Amino acid sequence: MKKTSGEKLKELLLGYIERNGNKMDDSAFLEIASEIFSFQRKHNHVYKDYLKETGFRKRTIKKLSDIPPFPEAGFKITESAAFNPSSAERVFVTSGTTTGAGGRHFVRDLDIYRRSIDNSFGAFCMNGRKKMPMLSMIPPGELRRDSSLSFMTSHVIERFGAKGSGFYSSGSGIEELLDALRIGSRSNEPVMLLGTAIDFHNLCKAAEMNKEAAVLPENSLVFETGGFKGRKEAISKKALYEKIKEVFNVGEEQIIGEFGMTELLSQAYDVVSQFKRERYFLPASTLSVRVVNPLTLEDAAEGEEGLIVHYDICNIYTNAAILTGDAGVRVGGGFIVKGRAMYAEPRGCSLDAGSRDE
């Protein structure tokens, strides 16, 4: 059977992963991104209309920034896909914690997502290990079919989880999880504890009430997947990591931060061994990240705050280039997320003596 253009692009992508593993190859990345752009420009009608609206007319892509990013908000109000969305293998839905409205990511081929996870998670998080017991506070994919994070977690455990791995509710299952940690600490086999920022926040609270249980076996890892924004109780990443270190008696290098978005099939990770000063995210080899000036969409200087733009070559069937609503700064080969861009809401004239004063 003749391969579709999407399938050919998948072949290109898998070849890239095969050749490079998790090492970024800029020119090969640009070549694939450019091919994907042509495909999406032709087959994703929402994106095609969007490009028309922006006045985009370029015929050739010479650099990544030539590809106009599609706004993250577009996933909320359009069905942006380069295929019939009703034939999606899975639809991942954003929580909409910030705006109240959820976005939908139509995933045509879950195998691409699995390959992307295998490629980057192993390289960033396993540190040479093949498997280790993984205890997740993130619900499994079978329970949360619309959650991209749950899908990823289930796949990670299936692929990298050793005997003793399991899922625990960060609400009702916390005592059970603490029991499992206690048993694990006796066997002294390192484990990986997975959860969102709020999961770890809750776990730390519970563990603080029972010091004995709050011990992780030596060389264990904490895998934190974000979710700091839009909660009733604001948590800063730094404060949470300090708390995790204090409660579980782990070092900074044992905490891995993961950056993912429902709209992406590639991730970024911050692994402390790679930093000299501040923690920052390093993207997988299938993800390139720019920080841009909000007015011009040109690259912001290193250290200058701007909007984060992702180029995810695993997003063959939707939008590879995404303009997020996240503010960030570029640092080293990676980026720091400063949170959602703080918008000053329109309010008539700018007589905001208080808010814009020192």
Place this chain on the structure above:
Amino acid sequence: MPNRAAARLMRGREMNKIFREIAAIWLDKNYRFRRASIELVSGSSGLSKEMVALGIDVTFKRIMNGDSFLPAYTKSLKGAVFAIIGGIIPAVTVEAVLACLSEKRPLILKPPSIEPHFGRIFVESVLHEYHELSAVLKCLPIASNDSLSIKNAVDTCDTIVVYGDDSTIEKVRLISTGKNFLPNGNMASFGFIDSEALSRERIDETATLAAYDVAMYDQQGCLSPHAYFVEADYKTASAFAKKLFEKLESLENRVPIGRIPADRQFLLRKFIEDWRLKSLMDKRIRMFQRKDSVTNSVILDPSPETYLSPNFRVVLVKPVVSVPEMLRSLLPFQKRIKGLSTTSSPARLENAIKSCDFLSPEIITGHGDLQYY
């Protein structure tokens, strides 16, 4: 402490004459206080030097012309006045000073912390020219978070004038119990363009004046329109929107847009992208803008809802069939409307407003005249 006795000495002075003299010297391009203020205000406010100079010219020309320029609160001033100025628009400071002088009220003026220079320089210039006013006019350049100094100034005065956002006004209100409290919060203006002003002969001039009102102070003042309601069909409104965009572009060559704060940069991008996405769903929405930036954008939107602009020369154009249709669209902003401009006779707007009974704009004026208020 403001000198109430000295204020009484001002009685009998020809204040309008003084105002015109002050205006004349400020219109002199070589006047040292003017030159200093253009330099310093541009630095602190982010407005381009050309825009600060234009703002000074507009403000003082209207005083020279003897046009009405005093703020609506002028007649409500009582006793000694403490005016807390907000924002970055020099005209607000001038208004406050002249309102007090015209009513013979001693004034302590607190310039905004964000742009502290104009207030200080303007007061200094007035006192330099009219030494005798030093007993009734003082500039108090204190920070907005210096609560103690602000409270002390409030305690010594009878009237408190405050410009600012809701939280600033509320903070000052709390320490102004028993005082004559005159708040000036965030306001917005809009424009109405009647069908005659869109004729082939007049559309160019109509768009030129509209662009001027939008661009003034990079739309950060209360008097720059957020939307123009156009009494026309979709096609004519579209032609006007395009023309307005061209005029904004050409105006930028003469009066460049200034520095845009980071939060506003994010807002501008979000605003434009949201509209672009809306335009994918509603083909009647059209956007006129540059490829390389989001400022100087004109959005043609035929929906009945009206939105506030993020400022910095971004404006909506909305076709309507009648003035009442426009007024209905403005209902959500009924307590926030500073000015309405119109290409038709102001009486037409005034009559419609009287009959709708829910809007009470402070100013109704001619098209392109908003900035003269």
